[in-house]
Amino acid sequence: MNHSIYSADRSTHLKIVVVALVAGIAVAAFGISARTNSDDYTQTARVVKAGKAVAITSSDTSLVR
Numbered sequence: 001m002n003h004s005i006y007s008a009d010r011s012t013h014l015k016i017v018v019v020a021l022v023a024g025i026a027v028a029a030f031g032i033s034a035r036t037n038s039d040d041y042t043q044t045a046r047v048v049k050a051g052k053a054v055a056i057t058s059s060d061t062s063l064v065r
Helices: 010-036
Strands: none
Touching: none
16 A cells, blocks of 8 residues: 555556546535525515615714814
8 A cells, every 4th residue: 555645656646536536526516406406595686775865964973084
């Protein structure tokens, strides 16, 4: 058994690449399936209408310039 990545032979490197590729595909498939099954939580756009204009003529807060 190879305990170092530097002394590993070609087949060990190939096994590592294959395992990483399979794991990446599994994670991507899980993410896609989790996203497409979330149709129960559809978002709706909310409309915010402006009210009357407000004019502030005086204030008690201090102004620092």
